[in-house]
Amino acid sequence: MSELFYDAAPNATRVAPERPGPRTYPAKPAEVTLFGTCVVDLFFPEAGLDAIRLLEREGIRVHFPQEQSCCGQPAWTSGYVNEAREVARAQLNLLDNGLPVVVPSGSCAGMFRQHYREVFAEEPDTLKRVDNLAERTFELTEFLLHVCKVDWQDLGQPTQIALHTSCSARREMNTHLHARELLGKLANVERLDHDHESECCGFGGTFSVRMPEVSGAMVLDKTRSLRESGAAEMVTADGGCLLNINGSLEKQKQTFRGRHLASFLWERVSGEVKP
Amino acid sequence: MSARRNILNKLRAGLAGTTPRPDDFDEGLVTRPWQYAPEDRITRLRSLMEAVHTEIHQLTCAEWPAKVQELLEHRGLKNLLYAPGTDHGQTLSEHWQQSNAAPELLAYDRPIEEWKEELFWQVDASVTGTVGGIAATGSLVLWPDRHEPRLMSLLPPLHIALLKASEVEDNLYGMMQKQNWSAGLPTNLLLVSGPSKTADIEQVLAYGAHGPKELVVLILEDA
Amino acid sequence: MSQRIPVKELTDSFRGRAVGALADDQLRTNFRVAMDSLMKKRADAFPDEEEREGLRELGNHIKARALSRLPDLLEQLETRLTANGVKVHWAETTEEANRIVHSIIEAKQGSQVVKGKSMVSEEMEMNDYLAERNIECLESDMGEYIVQLDGEKPSHIIMPAIHKNRFQVSKLFHDKLGVDETEDVNELIQIGRRTLRQKFLEADVGVSGVNFAIAETGTLLLVENEGNGRMSTTAPPVHIAVTGIEKVVENLRDVVPLLSLLTRSALGQPITTYVNMISGPRKADELDGPEEVHLVLLDNGRSGAFADAQLRQTLNCIRCGACMNHCPVYTRVGGHTYGEVYPGPIGKIITPHMVGLHKVPDHPSASSLCGACGEVCPVKIPIPEMLQRLRQENVKSPAEQPKVKDGGAKYSRKERAIWRFWARLNTSPVFYRLFLWGATRFGKLAPKNVGPWTENHSAPVPARRSLHDLAKAHLNQGDQR
Numbered sequence: 012m013s014e015l016f017y018d019a020a021p022n023a024t025r026v027a028p029e030r031p032g033p034r035t036y037p038a039k040p041a042e043v044t045l046f047g048t049c050v051v052d053l054f055f056p057e058a059g060l061d062a063i064r065l066l067e068r069e070g071i072r073v074h075f076p077q078e079q080s081c082c083g084q085p086a087w088t089s090g091y092v093n094e095a096r097e098v099a100r101a102q103l104n105l106l107d108n109g110l111p112v113v114v115p116s117g118s119c120a121g122m123f124r125q126h127y128r129e130v131f132a133e134e135p136d137t138l139k140r141v142d143n144l145a146e147r148t149f150e151l152t153e154f155l156l157h158v159c160k161v162d163w164q165d166l167g168q169p170t171q172i173a174l175h176t177s178c179s180a181r182r183e184m185n186t187h188l189h190a191r192e193l194l195g196k197l198a199n200v201e202r203l204d205h206d207h208e209s210e211c212c213g214f215g216g217t218f219s220v221r222m223p224e225v226s227g228a229m230v231l232d233k234t235r236s237l238r239e240s241g242a243a244e245m246v247t248a249d250g251g252c253l254l255n256i257n258g259s260l261e262k263q264k265q266t267f268r269g270r271h272l273a274s275f276l277w278e279r280v281s282g283e284v285k286p
Numbered sequence: 287m288s289a290r291r292n293i294l295n296k297l298r299a300g301l302a303g304t305t306p307r308p309d310d311f312d313e314g315l316v317t318r319p320w321q322y323a324p325e326d327r328i329t330r331l332r333s334l335m336e337a338v339h340t341e342i343h344q345l346t347c348a349e350w351p352a353k354v355q356e357l358l359e360h361r362g363l364k365n366l367l368y369a370p371g372t373d374h375g376q377t378l379s380e381h382w383q384q385s386n387a388a389p390e391l392l393a394y395d396r397p398i399e400e401w402k403e404e405l406f407w408q409v410d411a412s413v414t415g416t417v418g419g420i421a422a423t424g425s426l427v428l429w430p431d432r433h434e435p436r437l438m439s440l441l442p443p444l445h446i447a448l449l450k451a452s453e454v455e456d457n458l459y460g461m462m463q464k465q466n467w468s469a470g471l472p473t474n475l476l477l478v479s480g481p482s483k484t485a486d487i488e489q490v491l492a493y494g495a496h497g498p499k500e501l502v503v504l505i506l507e508d509a
Numbered sequence: 510m511s512q513r514i515p516v517k518e519l520t521d522s523f524r525g526r527a528v529g530a531l532a533d534d535q536l537r538t539n540f541r542v543a544m545d546s547l548m549k550k551r552a553d554a555f556p557d558e559e560e561r562e563g564l565r566e567l568g569n570h571i572k573a574r575a576l577s578r579l580p581d582l583l584e585q586l587e588t589r590l591t592a593n594g595v596k597v598h599w600a601e602t603t604e605e606a607n608r609i610v611h612s613i614i615e616a617k618q619g620s621q622v623v624k625g626k627s628m629v630s631e632e633m634e635m636n637d638y639l640a641e642r643n644i645e646c647l648e649s650d651m652g653e654y655i656v657q658l659d660g661e662k663p664s665h666i667i668m669p670a671i672h673k674n675r676f677q678v679s680k681l682f683h684d685k686l687g688v689d690e691t692e693d694v695n696e697l698i699q700i701g702r703r704t705l706r707q708k709f710l711e712a713d714v715g716v717s718g719v720n721f722a723i724a725e726t727g728t729l730l731l732v733e734n735e736g737n738g739r740m741s742t743t744a745p746p747v748h749i750a751v752t753g754i755e756k757v758v759e760n761l762r763d764v765v766p767l768l769s770l771l772t773r774s775a776l777g778q779p780i781t782t783y784v785n786m787i788s789g790p791r792k793a794d795e796l797d798g799p800e801e802v803h804l805v806l807l808d809n810g811r812s813g814a815f816a817d818a819q820l821r822q823t824l825n826c827i828r829c830g831a832c833m834n835h836c837p838v839y840t841r842v843g844g845h846t847y848g849e850v851y852p853g854p855i856g857k858i859i860t861p862h863m864v865g866l867h868k869v870p871d872h873p874s875a876s877s878l879c880g881a882c883g884e885v886c887p888v889k890i891p892i893p894e895m896l897q898r899l900r901q902e903n904v905k906s907p908a909e910q911p912k913v914k915d916g917g918a919k920y921s922r923k924e925r926a927i928w929r930f931w932a933r934l935n936t937s938p939v940f941y942r943l944f945l946w947g948a949t950r951f952g953k954l955a956p957k958n959v960g961p962w963t964e965n966h967s968a969p970v971p972a973r974r975s976l977h978d979l980a981k982a983h984l985n986q987g988d989q990r
Contacts, residue, residue, distance in 0.1 A: 020304040022818045024577035027569045027889035030562060047976040049935075053948060054969065056976035060983060075980035078938035086928050088878055090900030094932035101936045129894070178879035211837045215877025222875055223961035224524060228531050228841050229877070230965060258966025289808075290599035293754060296812040297580040300821070307570070307577040309759075315567050316765045319560045334779065398744075398797040406710045423780035435797040436743045440736060459765045468761045471726050473792055474743070477784035482736040484698060485776070486652035486670050487678050488539075489546055492698040495651055496705065497736025497783065 036157040040111050042072040043154075046102070046123075048116040049081040050250035051271070057285070058250070058271030062115040062151050065277055069159040073113075078105050082122040087130060089217050099130050100137075107140060111158070112148045115273050116249050117180020120150040125183050150180065151273060152189040152248055165197040166282035173205045173242035175212065175233070175256065175269065177249035186248055190272060194246075197279050205240035207232070214255035230259040238267045245269035313459060320422035320457035327421040327454045328505060334424025338480035339493055341502040344451075350504045351381035354413055354446055357502055358389045365390040367405075367412035367442060371433035374415050374448055394435055405437065411444035418453035420461055420477070426503065427461060428476040436474050445498040447478070450509035523846060523871040530842040536672055540843050543671045547834040550777025551885065568770045569889035571763045572825040579815070582724040582757045583806065589727025593789035595802045606807045607638040610716070610749055613803055614644055617747055619713030623705075625741035626650040626733070627718030628666055628828060629751045629807055631850045632863065635716070646716070649705050649737035651698060658685050664844030666851060667775050667830040672843050705737065715741035715799065719752035720827070721767060722804070725760045728788045729804065732772065732781040739785050748790075748799040754806050755815075755824035767827060770887035774829040810863035810914060817912050823858050823895055825888040832882035832892060838875060847872070854882035858895040865915030866903055873899035874919075945975040 043066060051059045063073045082102060086095035099122075106112050114120040124145045131137045155161050174194065180186035187209075194202050213219060213229025220226075234256060237245045247253050247269055256269050278284055322330055332342050345353060358366055369375040370393045382391055389410075398405060417429040426447050430436040439445050455461040458477075462468070467475070482497030493499055530536055555561040575582060587597045600606035610633075614622065622639060624630060624646055636646045636657070648657040652669035656662065659681050663669030670678070678697055679690045688700055709715075717738055721730040729750050731738050742748045758764060772778045791798035814820045833839045833853025844852035849860045849869060857872040866872075876896050883892040902916040904924065911917045934940050948955075952971035959968060 022300060022302070023304045024301075024307060024573045025818055025822055026307070026573045027566065027891065030566070045980070047980070052945065052976040053971045056972045056974060056979050059976035060979045063980060063983060073984065075977075075984055077942065077977055077981065080935040080938070080941045083935075086931065088897060088900070089928070090873075090897070090902070090904045091925070091928040092901050094928045097932045098935040129897075178877070178881070182880040182884055209881075211877050211879035211881070213837070213877060215879065218874065218877040219965070220961040222524065222527070222838075222871075223964050224528050224531055225838055225841060225875070226877070227965035229837055254969065255966070258962075258969060261967035262963075262965065289601045289605055292601055293599055293806075293808050293812060294580045294583065296808075297583075297754075297815055300812070300816040300818075301577070301580070304577065306581075307574040309574060310570055311760075311762065312563075312567060313762075315560075315563050316769070319557070338782070394796065396796065402710060402744075406706060425780055425784075432792075432794045432796060435795065436739075437797045440739050440743065457765075458768070459762060462762060462765070468726055471728055471761075471786060471788045473787070473789050473795060473798055475786040475788075476739075477780065478782070479780050479784075480782050482734070482782060484651045484735045486650070486655065486668060487673070487694045487697055488675050489543055489668070489671075490675070490694040492695045494702065495698055495735035495737070496649065496702060496709075496740050 034157075037111070039069065039159050040071065042074060043111045043113050044074045044076065044106060044108070046079055046082070046106065046112050046114045046119065047075065048114060048119045048250060050254060051115055054254055055250050055271050058273045059115060061271070061277035062113070062273040065151075065155060065273060065280070066113065066159075068280070069155075069161065071159070074110065076105055082119040083130065084118060084122045084126075085216050087122070087126060092130070096130050099127060103127070103137070103140060103144060106144055110147065111154070112144065113151055113154045114148060115151040115271070116251070117150050117177050117184050117186040118249055118251060120148055121179040121183035123148040150184050150186055150189070150248065152186060152193050153184065155276075156189050156193050161193070161196065163196050163280050165199045165279050167197070167199055167279040169199040169201070171201045171203050171242045172275070173203055173237050173240045173245045175237065175245050175247040175252055177214075177247070177252045178211050180249055181209065190248055193276070200279065203240045203242045205242070206236040212252050212255055214251045216251065219255060230255055234259050234263065234265065234267070237269075238265065246272045246275045248272040316459045317457055322421050322456055327456065328451055330421045331419050331424050331454055332505070335480055335503060338424075338483065340480045341500065342505065343502070344505045344507055346508045347506050350448060350506060351378050352385070353504060354378065355381070355385060355387045355389075357444075357446065358411055359387075361444070363389055363410035363444065365392050365408070365410050367392045367394055367409050367438055369394055369414065369434040369438065371395070372415060374413075375433070378413065394438055398435070398437060405441055409442045411446065412438045412442045413446040413448070414438050415448050416453070417465065418455060418461060419449050420456075420458055421454055422457040423477075423479060425477045425479040428478055429472050430474050430476065431472060436476075439476065439478060440497050443494065443498055444500045444502065446502045446504065449503055449505050451505055451507045452509060521848075523848065523875050526846040526848060527842045530846045535674070536843050537841065539672055539674055540840050543668070544834050544840045547776070551774055551831060551834070554773035554777040554779070564766055564770055565887055565889050567766045568827075568887050569825065571758060571767060572827075572888050575758045575763070576755070576815070576821055576824055578759065579754070579757070582759055583754060585724040586722055586727060586757050589724065590804060593727045595727070595789055595804055598803060598805045600805055601808045603633040603807065603809055606633050606751060606805050606809075607635060609805050610635060610751070611639065611642060611644070613747065613749055614639070614714050617713055619747070620644055621708070621712045622646040622714045622716055623649050623708050623712035623741050623745065624653070625715065625717035625731070625738035626653060627716060627751055628850060629718055629753055630716060631663065632807070632809055633751065635751075647705070647708050649708065649741055651701050651735060654701055654705065655681065662845065662850075664852065665830060665833060666828055672845070709740045709744045712741075712745040714747040714749060715743075715745040716749045716751065717742050719750050719756055719804070720771065721764050722752060722757045723761050723764060724757050726788060728761070728786050730764055731785040731787070732768070732783070733785070734782040736783060739783055742785065742787060743798055746799055747801045747803070748787075749803045749805065751805045751807060754808055754811050755826075771827050771829050774831040774885065774887040813914055814859070814862040819898055820862070820895065820913070822890050823862070825890045826855055826859070827888055828855075829887055831885045831887065835881040835885050837879060837881065838877070854892045858890075858892060858899065861899055861913050866899070866913055866918035867915040870903065870918040873903050942977055945977055949973055949975050949978070
C-alpha cells in the first residue's frame with residue numbers, strides 16, 4: 012500500500028512503497044497451516060489435498076483448521092470493505108498462532124501479504140498482527156522451492172505443459188518464477204511458452220460476471236493461446252483462473268484442459284496417476 | 287479572481303496539518319547511466335540522430351560553409367535562410383560571396399509579420415547555430431534569440447545545424463548544470479533530436495509532418 | 510469473434526459500447542497490433558531493470574513532492590510567469606475555461622484557431638464551444654486532425670487515430686479533402702502537412718497543452734514529434750496554453766527524469782523530436798513568436814481527487830499512455846468504449862472526479878485488476894488500488910458520505926445484503942461448513958444457467974467433497990491448531 016513517509020498526518024501526500032528486497036526464507040519448519048482458499052475448497056479440493064501431501068512428503072506436519080473459510084478478496088475487490096474486513100478478521104484471528112501459512116493460490120496469498128494492510132488501514136492496533144501474518148504467509152510453489160528446497164525425482168512420462176500464472180500471483184508474489192523453477196526440477200517435463208503469456212485470463216473475480224463480454228473475449232484469447240502452444244495441458248497455481256479457463260474450454264467443447272499445479276506436481280513426484 | 291481563491295483554498299484544505307515532502311532528488315539516477323568517455327560522445331549522438339533520419343557530417347570549421355553550399359546545390363534548392371547577426375552567419379555570407387554560390391541568401395532580419403507568406407512557402411532551407419548537444423538522447427540544444435529567431439529551425443523543409451564538438455555534453459542534467467539554465471531561460475529553448483516525424487497512421491513512421499523533413503547536422507570537430 | 514447473446518439494459522453504457530467494439534474485428538486487430546507494438550517499444554527502451562525502477566521511484570517522489578506543495582507551487586508558477594510576461598488565468602470548471610479562452614480570442618477579433626495537442630482542451634470540448642461562436646478551431650496533430658475530420662473523438666491519448674488503418678485514412682482524405690486515394694502513409698502525411706501549413710500561417714491564435722509547468726523558472730515545457738506544437742505556439746500572434754492544475758513541478762531539474770520517463774513509456778523514444786520550453790512572449794527586440802502568451806489553469810474536479818490523500822496519487826499522471834497500452838481491457842474495446850475524454854486505466858480513475866461517478870458508474874469495475882497498468886506507470890500510481898477505492902466509493906450508501914463526486918452511483922441495498930450474507934456465511938464456521946456440505950452433496954442440482962457466468966463457461970459443478978472434508982479425513986483430526 013502507498014506509504015506515509017516523513018509526515019504522520021493522515022492527509023499527507025503519499026509515495027509508492029519502497030521496493031522490497033528479495034525475500035529471505037526461513038528454514039523448513041516442522042509444522043504449517045494450510046489455508047485452502049474457498050475456490051479450491053469447493054471446486055478443486057483434490058488439489059488442496061495434493062498440496063497437503065506434497066508438504067507431508069517433505070516431513071512437515073500440516074494443520075487444516077476447520078474454521079477457515081475465505082480470505083475476503085471477493086468483497087474487498089467489490090468495494091464492500093466492511094464485509095471484507097469481517098471475514099479477514101476471522102482468518103487473521105484463526106491464523107494467529109505463529110505457524111507458517113501455506114496457500115495454494117497466489118491471489119489469496121497476496122491478499123494476506125499485501126492487501127490486509129489496506130483492509131485494516133484504519134486499525135493501527137491490528138496492523139502488527141497483520142504484518143506478522145504477512146511474514147508467515149507463503150504461496151505453495153514458493154514454499155516448496157525456497158523453504159523446503161525440494162529435491163524431486165520425476166516419475167512421470169515425458170510431457171509438455173503450458174504454465175498460466177494469475178495476475179496477482181505474478182505481480183505480487185513472483186509466482187511465475189517460482190513455478191517455472193519448480194517445474195524445471197522435473198526432468199521429463201518441458202514447459203512451453205504461450206502467446207501473450209503475461210496477459211490476464213479475464214477472471215478478475217467479480218469482473219467475470221460484471222463485464223462478461225470483455226471477460227469472455229479475454230478467456231477466449233487465453234484458451235486459444237494455451238492450446239496453440241502445443242502443450243498437452245495447462246497447469247496453474249491459481250484456482251480462480253483454473254475455474255475460468257476450464258469452464259471456457261468446456262463451453263467451447265475443446266479437449267484441452269488445465270490442472271492445478273499442486274495436483275500436477277503430486278502426480279509427477281509420487282508416481283500416482285489419477286483418472 | 288474567485289476561481290483562483292477557491293482552487294487554492296481547496297488545495298490548502300487538503301494539505302492542512304501536513305508538511306511538504308523533502309527534496310530527495312538523486313542526480314545519480316539521471317547522470318550515472320548516461321555518461322560517456324569523451325571520445326564516445328559524438329559517436330553516440332551521431333548514432334541516435336542517424337537512427338531517426340538525421341544526416342550528419344563531421345568536418346572542420348574551415349570546411350562547413352562549402353558543405354552547406356554542396357548540400358543545397360545537390361538538392362537543387364533555391365535559397366537559404368540565415369542569420370547575418372551571428373558569427374557563423376558572417377562566415378557563411380563571406381563564403382557565399384567568394385564562391386559565387388547559386389542559392390540566394392535570405393537574411394532573417396525583420397519581424398515575421400513582414401514576410402510570413404514567403405517564410406512559410408518559399409524558403410527551402412535554413413542554417414542555424416546551436417548552443418550544444420546531448421549525447422544521451424542525440425539532441426541539439428537551440429537557444430533562439432533576436433539574431434536567430436525560433437521559426438528558422440522549424441519552417442523550412444531543410445534545416446542545417448552547426449554543432450561544436452566541444453559543446454556536446456553527456457546528458458540533459460549535465461547540460462542544464464553546465465549552462466546554468468535555471469538562472470535564466472530564453473523566451474524559447476529547444477531540444478531538437480531529428481527531423482519532424484509522426485507515427486499516427488498505423489504506427490508507420492513518416493518524416494516531415496510539420497517541422498523540417500530533413501535535418502542535417504554539421505559537427506565541427508575543431509570547435 | 511462471434512457476438513455474444515445481447516444483454517438486457519445495455520444501451521449507452523460501457524458494456525453496451527464494449528459489445529459493439531468486441532464484435533468489430535477490424536478494431537480488435539488494429540488495437541491488438543498497435544498495443545503489442547507499443548508494449549515492445551517501451552520494453553526495449555527500458556532494458557535495465559534497476560535503471561527503470563530507480564527512475565520510476567524518482568518520478569513518483571518528484572510528483573509527490575510537487576503535490577505536497579501544490580498551492581504554493583501554483584502561486585510561484587503564476588508569479589514567475591507573470592514576471593516573464595505571461596498572463597495566468599484560473600478556471601474551476603470547463604465552462605469558465607472556455608469563457609476565458611473565448612474572451613482572449615474575441616479581444617483579438619480572431620476567427621481562426623489552430624491547436625497543437627491538448628487533452629485538457631478535449632475535457633473543455635473547446636472545439637465545439639468555439640465553433641458555436643463561429644470560431645474555427647483546427648487540430649494540427651496528425652492523429653487529432655484525422656479524427657476531427659471524421660467527426661470523432663480521439664481513442665488514445667498519445668495516438669488519437671490508432672483505431673484507424675491507412676485505408677480508412679485514405680478514404681477519409683478522399684471524401685473530405687477531395688484528394689486521390691493512396692495507400693502510401695508518407696503521401697497521406699504530406700497531404701496533411703500541406704493542408705495544415707496554410708492554417709498555421711493564417712491562424713489568429715494558437716492553442717496548446719502543457720506537459721510540465723515549471724514553477725522555479727516560470728516555464729511551460731511541451732514535447733512532440735511532429736512540429737505542430739512549435740508551430741501553434743510560435744507562428745500565430747497569440748498563444749493560449751491550457752493545462753490541469755496538477756501539471757506543475759517544482760524545479761527545472763525535476764523535468765529531466767520525468768521527460769525520460771514520459772518519452773520512453775509512451776513511445777519507447779529516448780526523447781521526442783522536439784522539446785519546447787517557453788518562458789514568455791516575444792521580447793521587444795525579437796523577430797518572431799507570439800506577442801501574447803496566456804496560461805489557463807483548469808481544476809475540473811482535480812481538487813476533489815486532491816482532497817483525499819489516497820486518491821491524490823491519481824494526479825501523479827504525466828499522460829504517457831503506458832497504462833492503456835498494457836491494459837487487456839483497453840486492447841479489446843478501444844478508447845471510444847470508455848465514452849469520455851480519457852480512456853484506459855487512467856481514464857477510469859480520473860474521470861469520476863471530473864464528471865462524477867453517476868456519469869461513469871461502470872468505470873471502476875471495468876477492470877480485472879490484473880495490475881499490468883500499475884506495473885508500468887512511470888510515476889507509480891497504484892492504479893489497482895485507486896480502482897478498488899473507487900469501487901468502495903461507488904457502493905457507499907448516502908449515509909456513508911462518499912468522498913468522490915456523485916459517489917454511491919452503484920449503491921444497492923440488495924447487493925449490500927448479499928455481501929452481508931456472504932460475510933455472515935464466511936465468519937460462521939458452522940454455517941460455512943453447512944454451505945459446503947449442501948453445495949457438494951447437491952452440486953448436481955446446481956442450475957445449468959448461472960447468468961453471466963454461463964455465457965462464457967460451462968455451469969460450475971462443485972466437487973463431491975470439499976477440501977474441509979478431505980483434509981479432515983486425511984489428517985484424521987478435528988480442529989487442530
